[in-house]
Amino acid sequence: MSIASNVLRRAFRAATSLQSFMLDELGAAKVDAKKMAAAFDRLVNRSALDQRERRRRTFQSIYNRGVWGKDETTRFFSGVGSNPAAAEFYVGQMAALLERHAKELGRPLTIVDLGCGDFRIGKALVERLPALTYIGCDIVPELIAYNAARYTSARVRFQTLDAVCDPLPEGDVCLVRQVFQHLTNNDILSVLTHMPYPCAYVSEGQPVRRIGPVNPDKVVGASVRFDWRTGRGRGVELNQPPFDLPSQEVFRFSLPPNEVIITERLDLTSGALAKGLANKASAVSR
Numbered sequence: 001m002s003i004a005s006n007v008l009r010r011a012f013r014a015a016t017s018l019q020s021f022m023l024d025e026l027g028a029a030k031v032d033a034k035k036m037a038a039a040f041d042r043l044v045n046r047s048a049l050d051q052r053e054r055r056r057r058t059f060q061s062i063y064n065r066g067v068w069g070k071d072e073t074t075r076f077f078s079g080v081g082s083n084p085a086a087a088e089f090y091v092g093q094m095a096a097l098l099e100r101h102a103k104e105l106g107r108p109l110t111i112v113d114l115g116c117g118d119f120r121i122g123k124a125l126v127e128r129l130p131a132l133t134y135i136g137c138d139i140v141p142e143l144i145a146y147n148a149a150r151y152t153s154a155r156v157r158f159q160t161l162d163a164v165c166d167p168l169p170e171g172d173v174c175l176v177r178q179v180f181q182h183l184t185n186n187d188i189l190s191v192l193t194h195m196p197y198p199c200a201y202v203s204e205g206q207p208v209r210r211i212g213p214v215n216p217d218k219v220v221g222a223s224v225r226f227d228w229r230t231g232r233g234r235g236v237e238l239n240q241p242p243f244d245l246p247s248q249e250v251f252r253f254s255l256p257p258n259e260v261i262i263t264e265r266l267d268l269t270s271g272a273l274a275k276g277l278a279n280k281a282s283a284v285s286r
């Protein structure tokens, strides 16, 4: 290992310890932990650590610190966007759509849930659709081990992977719920470019007031693109540059007062679409 990368690793470890100390101390003083987390996101993204490792560490840290909240029933908590009302609505809508896909295919479906998180959503879907095979994928290995130990069955399995750069398991339909909002625009393009699925349903939080330039970029981390306290800004909009995808809204759920979760369908079978995405991905990585 080069001296430079050793120095960077040491600096990262020192920064992580400092951040941990500050979170503990300031957290006790009721300082906004989310502000600290956003600062940590920026710090991690500035370091020269390998991008893949950086993403993994970022989401591990989010879960370890309970940045998205806590729930006494589970060691991992993926955020209020999957609370009972939001989950129930999503599962009801998605179950109907998935049943239609299965009918069209004439056989039971396999779905791949990229960024499955704490499996609250996946579990409800699996209970609702008894013929469904479910593959939950996430970048956080200990979260996947936790889910796998509790929920693996003949039709439920889990896989640790980074959806940005790892090969994705085969399936009929892909679900990506509240994952892109935490990634950079380049990362989103990379995921979309190598999805081996004919159809994906992407759900993203959106502000109630869309203000400012479309698809502002962000560093990887717990925060989203818009200000959820005021409901102003922009979320990820797949039908706008740099994505320009023919996405189609299928349903939306309001999270008062400032947010709405919009689910869009992407048909990825078109060769032109795949080629367009690949061109964009190579353009942004140059």
Ligand SMILES: C[S@@+](CC[C@H](N)C(=O)[O-])C[C@H]1O[C@@H](n2cnc3c(N)ncnc32)[C@H](O)[C@@H]1O
Residues within 6 Å of the ligand: 055, 059, 078, 079, 081, 082, 114, 115, 116, 117, 118, 119, 120, 121, 137, 138, 139, 140, 161, 162, 163, 164, 176, 177, 178, 179, 182, 183
């Ligand atoms: C806000 S949570 C959403 C969880 C779940 N989809 C839900 O709706 O409840 C985002 C999840 O995406 C995962 N994630 C983020 N980047 C990822 C990546 N590159 N590959 C796989 N999973 C990722 C995080 O670890 C986290 O569990």
